[in-house]
Amino acid sequence: xxxxxxxxxxxxxxxxxxxxxxxxxxxxxxxxxxxxxxxxxxxxxxxxxxxxxxxxxxxxxxxxxxxxxxxxxxxxxxxxxxxxxxxxxxxxxxxxxxxxxxxxxxxxxxxxxxxxxxxxxxxxxxxxxxxxxxxxxxxxxxxxxxxxxxxxxxxxxxxxxxxxxxxxxxxxxxxxxxxxxxxxxxxxxxxxxxxxxxxxxxxxx
Ligand SMILES: N[C@@H](CCC(=O)N[C@@H](CS)C(=O)NCC(=O)O)C(=O)O
Numbered sequence: 318x319x320x321x322x323x324x325x326x327x328x329x330x331x332x333x334x335x336x337x338x339x340x341x342x343x344x345x346x347x348x349x350x351x352x353x354x355x356x357x358x359x360x361x362x363x364x365x366x367x368x369x370x371x372x373x374x375x376x377x378x379x380x381x382x383x384x385x386x387x388x389x390x391x392x393x394x395x396x397x398x399x400x401x402x403x404x405x406x407x408x409x410x411x412x413x414x415x416x417x418x419x420x421x422x423x424x425x426x427x428x429x430x431x432x433x434x435x436x437x438x439x440x441x442x443x444x445x446x447x448x449x450x451x452x453x454x455x456x457x458x459x460x461x462x463x464x465x466x467x468x469x470x471x472x473x474x475x476x477x478x479x480x481x482x483x484x485x486x487x488x489x490x491x492x493x494x495x496x497x498x499x500x501x502x503x504x505x506x507x508x509x510x511x512x513x514x515x516x517x518x519x520x521x522x
Pocket of ligand 1: 356
């Protein structure tokens with residue numbers, strides 16, 4: 318790995334995961350910003366040269382381009398302290414990262430995006446219809462996390478790992494989607510543990 322470039326929109330939690338992983342590992346990233354609200358990841362050039370899927374984040378390593386936030390975190394952290402030893406714990410870490418993408422991010426992050434960036438009044442009917450279901454699924458995700466953390470400091474193997482980083486990214490800003498984090502005391506304690514680590518960086522740093 319050398320001369321890594323992160324193609325991002327700095328407001329995105331998916332991009333923040335990568336900066337947080339890099340900070341914990343002391344990896345330098347050059348940052349290239351795109352405004353997703355202006356369709357800057359949907360241009361012919363971006364689709365051809367960076368990501369045919371039209372989204373950020375993408376990590377560029379030389380002439381290779383890797384999309385998908387959790388895959389990028391895994392690439393940066395492979396063989397590091399952020400991945401537990403043991404095949405079961407490694408798979409369990411991936412379990413939480415897949416769960417984040419299926420059960421957490423599509424609900425918590427999408428509601429945050431609609432509220433904070435699009436604006437509720439600007440939503441189209443198809444999005445409005447989905448709001449109640451996404452809120453219920455977001456509440457269920459936070460509840461599951463809180464119950465899991467009641468008996469643990471971190472998600473997997475009693476150590477800070479990529480599972481924590483990937484889940485922290487959108488959980489710590491869930492209040493921006495009107496989720497009341499005070500209702501989840503074990504999530505709050507877990508977030509405090511993460512935010513007080515020496516290597517921690519914030520979403521807006
Ligand atoms: N599963 C992908 C999701 C990527 C994604 O949805 N990115 C959003 C911002 S968080 C995006 O690029 N939206 C712009 C667009 O779709 O035009 C990941 O984890 O990286």
